[in-house]
Amino acid sequence: MPSVSRRFARTDQRFLRPSSKRDDSLRAPVVLMVSGGADSTALLLLAATSELDIDDGRGTARIARERLHVLHVNHGLRGLDAQEDEEFVRELSARFGIPCTVRRVDVAGLASEEGLGQQAGSNVENVGREVRYREATELANRLCREVDVPRSAARILTAHTADDRAETFLMNAIRGSGPSGLSSIPRRRNRIVRPLLDRTHEELCDLLRMRGIVWREDRTNADTRYLRAFVRHEVMPLLRERNPRLTSGMSASCDILSDEDAYMNQVASRTYRELMRRSSPTMVALDGARLAACEVAIARRVVRKAMLAVCPDARLEARHINRVLSLVAAGSGSASTPMGCDARMEYGLLFVRAQGEKSGPLALWLDVPGSVSLPDGRWLSARLAQVPAGSSPEAVARAHAVEWDGQSVLLDAEACGLDLAQGGRLWVDAAAPGDVMCPLGMHGQSKKLSDLLNEAKVPAADRPQVPVVRTYPTGAVVWVAGIRPDERVRTLPRTRLLLELGVGRD
Template sequence: MPTVSQRTIQSRARIPSSARAPKDDSVPPVVLMVSGGADSTALLLMACTSKLDIDDGCGRASIARNRLHVLHVNHHLRGSASDGDEAFVRELCRRLGVPVCVEHASLRDLGGRNLEAAARDVRYAAARRYLKELVEEAGCPRRSARIATAHTANDRAETFFMNAIRGSGISGLSSIPRRRNLIVRPLIDRTHEELQRYLEVAGLRWREDESNRDTSFLRNYVRHRLMPVAMERNRNLVRTVAASCDILADEDAYMQKLAATALRSCTRREGAGLLVLNADRLAATQIALARRMVRLAVKRIDPQARLEMDHVQRVLECVAAGERSITLPGGISALVEFGTLTFRVPAPLREPTPGWLPVPGKIAITEETAIEVEPISMEPGSDPIACARRAAPAVLVDAASLGYGEADLPHGMNDNEATGVGSMRLWVDTPVPGDVMCPLGMHGRSKKLSDIFGADRVPVEERSRVPVVRTAPTGAVVWVAGVRLDDRFRCTPTTKVALRISVRGTDKNH
């Protein structure tokens, strides 16, 4: 997230415990996000004195005073004015007897995002941390806690036009939702003008942010330039747009359910930071659902990812082309190959560590996996194909074909149990350009390893991490783990000793 790091956030300051309401450990907290402006000041006063609907199943009701906690984030963007906002919120909370938590933050490295969005991310992150602390202190279920913001019908209408200007689908045009998880907006049906009148009647002042007049910011442009012109044709514009947003939100929720069901049926593989879809099935899906499926898929592996319409369209163009890749925001890759669409978050590649593999013995190739090998005696005249099938997914290699004689083998082979360590060893590394092998079943004909990977539909991004067992660092390829055995080293009816080679998970406790 292109915002301040945790280290730059200063210590929190709360009012003395003597000014707080009595604590009740069984009461779920409600965190009010208060900036000091008219809307959030009205939210705080209403929470303390009126009935609000915080979507907890009680409808419009008074909120118990000991549930209330205020969070104020000082971004230090306006110098002394920002400090004045903080002082105002502190004093108001002292007068109302509500505990306040203040966080100080400085915005750095926006990563190409606008200042308004970066500041919003900081505030919500601080609210989630504060709520988590309060829930842990109270020992109550997190699902019963709430974060309340002071968004109004005006904010909703402005966001509608902002998203329309940027270019958006139904999700964006439905604007600010009434609720998202634990975040609720009890003032979403009230206008900014109504809240100002409410504070005037109550005799309570609020803070004005002079930066709200700067029309270089899109929201301020919409608020001061676009909305007044549109309201010349419809004085009730704010409520009209809000009603449209409700309709769009309902339709969006329905479409999201359909897309989620379609995505499940299209998913072929899922893991940490990885999602593989059936590209052919996605291509055959109605475009309205396909767009949503792409967004849901990316959100599944990276909830913080923000896709624009152009990103979604480029992914679907790759699907239509049948073989292409692009990079999405956050470094997420979208790769279409072999009839699949693979989304993958960027992560350090854990390529196998090269090294000698003693016989018998094992070598850890990554933190999670190891290559193991053990010699076994073969019955004279045994069927090598049947033996290989019984050994699967391990492979059997003829020790003699590797150039090793009886003297090189560990002791005890006549008893079908190897003891000690012989001089036999193999080399394990990864594919290198120009690698060739004679795949099992091709009767000695060679083939490039890259062509074998393509024929076996091994994703391009995974090929550099496939372990390769060789006779020596520059020797012949014996086995490409999980892919193919070289025909020159297969067992035959005359094989006396075979090497059983397998890939296993490492035991991290040892």
């Protein structure tokens, strides 16, 4: 029995762990994303002098000054104005004693490289946003390492307001977004927290005026070529004429939509896992019949998850999802999305694949004994073995086939042109038009390889990656890997040397 002191030592450690975790949350860095505009300037002011709810379990509370760190990203889009914004943020941070990191990024250059036919203004906005969050993530990670706390304990604060949320709702509605887009800006996503979502832009401006703090105005915010500026200056004023409380009303609606969207995503994620039949980094196969039986609201989300799983950067619209669902309902057909993925219904399964992610051509020699790596990431192996003394070669081969369930076979090595002394090699490629074989079990009858693959329900897109083992490049088929060996190389009572062929994945 352990001593009393040892038992208490373990008890002390158990009670210390929650306290240690709480200490992490109180020491973790808080990155403030500050552009120099009114909203982000107010965020800096409030973080330094007042209380904020940063969703760390403490509610509305003061943030220790040593945890704060300002990040300013200079997009290089506005020349001298951008430089003056940078200097303003540096001086304001120094005024409150908060460290400031500045990053300069050529956003216009990145946008032109990634434009691919999009509207220039929209793409600059998108790239700028991605750059800001990337830089904030890198800074937060570095600061976590410096104070030795988990990355998850850090917080990245943005200055989004209730006005931003309403504008984003309308922007996404104009684009034809689904429920996730109409949920608008969430209060929290992982480490990113938006503590000012319940405040309006005008309220924050009033706060700054009361404190005697000026801010920078970005002239591009008035350029209605940008969708947000168009909504802000052209659409919102008209709507406020009908409803002066528009912003608060829309914010409440966004909260409701966000909660319901989160619940629907949980259901869809569970359904997605249940329907998945095959998967790889560039392919997902779902049970088509069960998907067709799902409620359409869930089916849409499941299809979206599948498409984003293989094409994370796919620009999906409602019409793309609906097109795929029409294939599922019909039980056949194919569809593609721009810069996205291909979807095809075959053999009762919905196959979703990344465009342009085809494996290389299958054509190689397999040394016997030896193994080779296949273009799709699998391996193919071969070895020779003598028939065990007193054993029936046919019985040994049948038992092997049952044990390995088609992933490995035992054949007559001599019938394949191999011998124990010299070994040899076999040719491996894919089925070609006109290829025939005599599948084992058909008593010498021939069959086209295309028919054999069709009966095995191998999708057309996957057939070029099914290894076909031959005696030599133009020789007879020995084994269609994982499907069927040839009758002419099966083990017989007179077989003396066995060829074991196997296919698998590490």
